[in-house]
Amino acid sequence: xxxxxxxxxxxxxxxxxxxxxxxxxxxxxxxxxxxxxxxxxxxxxxxxxxxxxxxxxxxxxxxxxxxxxxxxxxxxxxxxxxxxxxxxxxxxxxxxxxxxxxxxxxxxxxxxxxxxxxxxxxxxxxxxxxxxxxxxxxxxxxxxxxxxxxxxxxxxxxxxxxxxxxxxxxxxxxxxxxxxxxxxxxxxxxxxxxxxxxxxxxxxxxxxxxxxxxxxxxxxxxxxxxxxxxxxxxxxxxxxxxxxxxxxxxxxxxxxxxxxxxxxxxxxxxxxxxxxxxxxxxx
Amino acid sequence: xxxxxxxxxxxxxxxxxxxxxxxxxxxxxxxxxxxxxxxxxxxxxxxxxxxxxxxxxxxxxxxxxxxxxxxxxxxxxxxxxxxxxxxxxxxxxxxxxxxxxxxxxxxxxxxxxxxxxxxxxxxxxxxxxxxxxxxxxxxxxxxxxxxxxxxxxxxxxxxxxxxxxxxxxxxxxxxxxxxxxxxxxxxxxxxxxxxxxxxxxxxxxxxxxxxxxxxxxxxxxxxxxxxxxxxxxxx
Ligand SMILES: Nc1ncnc2c1ncn2[C@@H]1O[C@H](COP(=O)(O)OP(=O)(O)OP(=O)(O)O)[C@@H](O)[C@H]1O
Ligand SMILES: [Mg+2]
Numbered sequence: 023x024x025x026x027x028x029x030x031x032x033x034x035x036x037x038x039x040x041x042x043x044x045x046x047x048x049x050x051x052x053x054x055x056x057x058x059x060x061x062x063x064x065x066x067x068x069x070x071x072x073x074x075x076x077x078x079x080x081x082x083x084x085x086x087x088x089x090x091x092x093x094x095x096x097x098x099x100x101x102x103x104x105x106x107x108x109x110x111x112x113x114x115x116x117x118x119x120x121x122x123x124x125x126x127x128x129x130x131x132x133x134x135x136x137x138x139x140x141x142x143x144x145x146x147x148x149x150x151x152x153x154x155x156x157x158x159x160x161x162x163x164x165x166x167x168x169x170x171x172x173x174x175x176x177x178x179x180x181x182x183x184x185x186x187x188x189x190x191x192x193x194x195x196x197x198x199x200x201x202x203x204x205x206x207x208x209x210x211x212x213x214x215x216x217x218x219x220x221x222x223x224x225x226x227x228x229x230x231x232x233x234x235x236x237x238x239x240x241x242x243x244x245x246x247x248x249x250x251x252x253x254x255x256x257x258x259x260x261x262x263x264x265x266x267x268x269x270x271x272x273x274x275x276x277x278x279x280x281x282x283x284x285x286x287x288x289x290x291x292x293x294x295x296x297x298x299x300x301x302x303x304x305x
Numbered sequence: 306x307x308x309x310x311x312x313x314x315x316x317x318x319x320x321x322x323x324x325x326x327x328x329x330x331x332x333x334x335x336x337x338x339x340x341x342x343x344x345x346x347x348x349x350x351x352x353x354x355x356x357x358x359x360x361x362x363x364x365x366x367x368x369x370x371x372x373x374x375x376x377x378x379x380x381x382x383x384x385x386x387x388x389x390x391x392x393x394x395x396x397x398x399x400x401x402x403x404x405x406x407x408x409x410x411x412x413x414x415x416x417x418x419x420x421x422x423x424x425x426x427x428x429x430x431x432x433x434x435x436x437x438x439x440x441x442x443x444x445x446x447x448x449x450x451x452x453x454x455x456x457x458x459x460x461x462x463x464x465x466x467x468x469x470x471x472x473x474x475x476x477x478x479x480x481x482x483x484x485x486x487x488x489x490x491x492x493x494x495x496x497x498x499x500x501x502x503x504x505x506x507x508x509x510x511x512x513x514x515x516x517x518x519x520x521x522x523x524x525x526x527x528x529x530x531x532x533x534x535x536x537x538x539x540x
Binding site for chain 1: 379380406409413
């Protein structure tokens with residue numbers, strides 16, 4: 023049995039790493055839960071954003087926050103454009119999965135052509151910064167990521183619950199016709215939401231650029247666990263997505279510390295299966 | 306005339322469901338549409354609410370041609386639907402369901418006043434305001450559906466079988482509420498299978514059979530027609 027310090031450190035690292043799961047899960051969860059579109063290309067957009075931040079940073083010396091200020095609005099536009107496509111061709115839930123999978127493959131290929139399959143790393147003087155709390159190390163970037171993810175999750179959750187636009191979206195997700203009968207222009211709101219989801223991919227991508235090592239195939243690395251997080255957090259619930267992300271991050275990290283790294287994926291999917299068996303209405 | 310439909314044809318895909326429907330509702334009136342299962346009552350009322358497109362004919366509301374408007378544009382003109390089967394947003398709270406009724410700017414401005422009125426009409430909803438609407442009893446859900454419509458500050462309320470699935474003890478209450486809605490200033494178009502009750506509160510009525518309007522008039526006249534007595538009252 024590892025020491026208490028080790029377990030504590032694993033817990034902290036896990037929760038912080040889970041912030042990334044949560045951030046990635048949020049955009050996916052919004053479009054799946056509220057628009058019934060499963061956007062697999064979310065991961066591709068996040069990595070595309072990461073590569074752009076990397077490119078701007080390493081080639082032109084642009085600070086990542088300035089890159090983010092450019093990439094995030096562009097991603098919003100991409101998300102809105104994707105919704106235009108879905109709407110134009112009356113894409114349903116299953117078809118959206120296939121189409122966005124194809125889209126992700128194309129983006130992956132594009133990344134591979136432009137940036138090659140080599141591993142890329144955006145080195146900054148703060149990328150490995152950390153501080154000490156008692157016996158524990160806290161990495162600064164991951165902490166910032168978690169704060170950003172928490173603010174976004176909370177803000178989005180409040181937006182969905184407290185504003186008329188948010189209520190209109192939730193109502194339309196349950197019964198689009200009746201929502202329309204009370205004046206909800208679902209299509210207009212869907213453009214907005216789809217854009218927001220993709221903008222979150224842009225934010226996630228900025229952090230990916232700073233924290234992770236980039237390679238085109240990495241697009242798929244988080245697919246499984248983030249899907250589990252989306253479902254555990256409940257579709258359409260950004261706060262749930264973040265908490266589920268942290269839960270899974272912590273469980274994975276503890277499993278790695280106590281058992282072995284190979285156990286990490288077992289943990290997240292066991293949680294998923296248990297939850298789905300326990301309450302099949304969860305989806 | 307507040308609502309005027311002229312020769313409406315409405316259908317699903319290739320299958321027509323309503324032919325040549327012509328009816329009027331004036332301000333301050335309760336107009337009932339009665340007819341057997343599958344006659345096309347829901348189809349007609351949903352088209353008037355904007356949920357279905359009319360294939361042919363004219364739909365006018367307060368002189369405005371509604372034929373080419375989109376579904377979400379109907380409510381702003383003052384049309385509110387209490388749909389068949391209630392169709393609440395089951396996962397949202399009672400109050401959120403009501404607030405959806407005042408989604409549009411004009412109604413939104415009167416939100417607190419409208420909420421007070423709805424809670425005064427249905428006090429039980431105030432107690433349940435934070436509960437998910439799907440957890441309420443059938444009668445309470447019908448109250449939410451009616452409250453949601455009233456929140457829109459409508460000039461006409463379209464009721465599609467509001468007594469369906471309610472306990473017999475509260476069916477009378479439901480009809481009292483409909484009269485009350487009219488007395489508070491909105492016109493009412495009521496679709497019902499409960500013929501006696503629907504005719505009892507109506508100023509005028511139409512009989513819809515197999516997608517066509519086969520009779521119309523004031524309730525007493527209709528009740529004197531042998532065909533209607535036979536088909537709907539079994540006497
Ligand atoms: N969504 C739909 N798609 C295809 N056909 C439909 C649809 N809804 C209704 N219909 C058909 O249109 C006709 C009229 O149906 P409608 O629901 O308007 O009748 P109704 O008078 O409201 O009946 P009920 O008393 O059972 O509510 C029926 O023949 C029905 O089968
Ligand atoms: Mg019907």
